[in-house]
Amino acid sequence: MIPLAPIFSKIKSNLLELEELLEKERSALATKDSDRIEKVASLKKSLLDDIDTQTLKHSQVLRKFNIVNQKNQQTFDFKKWLAEQSKMDDVKLLVEECESLLEKCKLVNNTNAKVLNTVQKRDKALLEMLQGHHHKNKVYTQSGGTKPISSKHTLGRA
Template identity: 50%
Template sequence: MLPIAPVFLRSKEILQQLSSLLDSERVAFGELNSEAIVSIAAEKSALLDEMNLLNERRVNLLIKFNIIDRKKPLEEDFKTWLLEQDSSMDETRQLMEECETLLTLCKTKNQSNARILTTLQKRNKHLFELLQGHNDKSKVYTSRGATRPISSKHTLGRA
């Protein structure tokens, strides 16, 4: 019997933790809590590192049992093999489906958080430029074709 169910079980646990962290990250973005954001980023990184190790372990197990090709390991080969198995692999099939659902949910949450972060970065950049006395209308082209702001004598920092 293929001992892959524990790998999927741990993957499911990690994905649940990651989903919760992504929710916390969204709240931290809303509160502009930089300490929480940095802490959550470190936790996410640790979870993703463990997830990568689990994936390597899963692929190595599948190669060892000649379920996927060593030179070109494809996920579809494993899925096809799994569908052909009898009811003894029902638990593994169920865990795999739950992991795929959780992974899709995590990707959606992560993309949403990325859009929020991008918006926050643009807003902060605009506010910083305002403090420096720059705006979009007071930019000139350099000799290399880039733009740079024209400094102003009426900045908020000098007021």
């Protein structure tokens, strides 16, 4: 028997934990809690490293049992092979669950990235206003470029 179930069980466990971490990350982003954001980022990196390790083990097992081509290994080859197996329903279910969890994690991660991008843009705009050079307040130079207009009455100079 090919030892794939323990590998996919570990990946599934890591993906479940990653999903929880991503929700915590969203909460930390919403409250702008930088300590929590850093802590979650560190835990997220650790989990992703472990998922990479499990994926590498998965690839090694597939190559060892000649399930995928040594030089051109593709997920398609594994899925095709797995679909043909009659006694590996547990692995098939684990693979489906892992794929579903991975899609959820990608969706939540992309949402968090959008939230972070929005917060960064807003903070940058606020900082520019405090410094007196808002991105919309620019004039043309003799060479045709633009430069910000500096205000003598900015909060940053007060």
